[in-house]
Amino acid sequence: MSTKEDILVSDNLSIGHGSKAIMDRISFRLAAGKILAVVGPSGCGKSTLMRALSGLDEPLAGKSMLMGVDLSRADQALREATLRRLGFLFQGAALFSSLTLRENVEMPMREFLRAPKREIRQLAEYKLALVGLADAMEKLPSEISGGMMKRAGIARAMALDPEIIFLDEPSAGLDPVTSGRIDELILKLRESFGTTIVLVSHEVPSILRTADFCVYLDPDTGTMSAYAPPRDFLRPDFTPKAHAFFTQASLT
């Protein structure tokens, strides 16, 4: 049974591509307002897990409850209503290529808010300013760098003040200053709005700075081998592979 505070519950989740499972027996609970980092070697299924947790893909077995809703069993209306309460940053940002950054952030607001145009514009400009893109609002995604795209993607994910945000490698490929700024933003989102954040990351310093809990996916056993606060991963007596991953990644 999920408690009222558990915004995300993964219950014996099995994920994969097509009918082939790449990870199974993934179980954990995440309380509202917490930050969870999903870590593991490349290709182990971190993004696939995020997609299953957020209801974008159906799990092969088990269930994930998001805000008390089992998305794989919910009807279309409930499913869409629940999805509107979450934000998602994709690995490549997935900005709408024919819209400017401002229009990208405005788009969900235009669809779901009944606010006047001027107000929506103001909201979009504020969200873009939060991620440091106040000067690039009228640019198209093709005219900006990868890091700026990521930040614009975060601004769009924040558009409707979601209760939970999924961030797929938010700071991958970014310089340390921008990466640090994104960490700061993640912490501020949690502090100011109580937003729950689930992120996939390889950046151990960033995980140590931001995350409350960490899930380690082990491709050799095909399941999660650790679920603990990130500091625990640094203990020498911790699950060996998870510990090795953290210490190796810290060194690099």
Add this chain to the structure above:
Amino acid sequence: MVTLGGVWSLHEELPDIIVKGDKVQVRAEDLGDFDSSLPSWLYGNFKNIRQIDLGSLPPRLQALVQLAEKASVNESPSTENNVLERFGNWGVDSSSSWSRAFDHIGNTALGFIRSVFGRAKVNWSDLPLQLQTAGVDALPIVALLGFLTGLIMAYVGLIQLRQLGATVYVANLVSLAMTREMGALMTGIIACGRTSTSFASQLGSMNVSQETDALRALGLNPIEYLAIPRIIAVTLMIPLLAMFATFIGVLGGMVVACAGDLSVEQYLTQVILAITFKSFLVGFIKSIAFGFIAAWAGCYRGSVAHRSALGVGEAATSAAVLGITLIVIADAIFAVLFNLFKF
């Protein structure tokens, strides 16, 4: 035991070797210069051997092989499919492709119903642009092909009718064929060539860049948001284009007929006598169906496109093929039905 020697280069042919057993020792004797061909050859041929002793090889070579072993991921070994397996896989793929198509049709129909009741989120701001690209922008090509179709039919008809002394009926032939059949069919095929492929590329590219996933993550249904305005635009524009093609086709026929045996008055009189409201309606109904098919084929193939550049190309090609095939099948069904109901 395997003994290596000589110079190993990417530009030389590598030796074939079959290694069996659990334990192999590899040593070097007069080993000269080598590039990546040697470690890759060792890695490829010995990776499945349980115990391999590379201890007597130069340390640089050992390190290169061990590095590849460390970096390799645990993947299930690829199996070479036999004919039966391939046939089975083809069967499974085809059935899942059919089920995906029916699923898409069902979701499109549901999307239409939901949008009628105002419960669907449809990107109506896309509609004017789609109306223009699917309709107005297609006028020149529809005019050209419609004119040539009428012209060709008139030529063929005149040759035959002249032998019977009934050249005046060439006007009936061209106008009836254009109104009932060719206007809608030609326009439908043009729509498959330019609109279906365009939709498949647009939606396929959006798949590649995860834009459709982003829509879903925002609680928007991509079929409703992207496909419905496109399907509505094409279904509205194709009947208009078909009427235009019919008009131009009749003009094309007139050019040929009047250059030969008929006067303009004779031709137009016969056209007015030949075209009935019923034949106009037949062409009109067909063009609505063809427009829907062309637009749906593009949206469907685009939405199931693989997430790669190749996938987008394949989606565009298969959208045109699927659209044209379905249009011809629908035309045949219409022919039977209209004949049955004496339409």
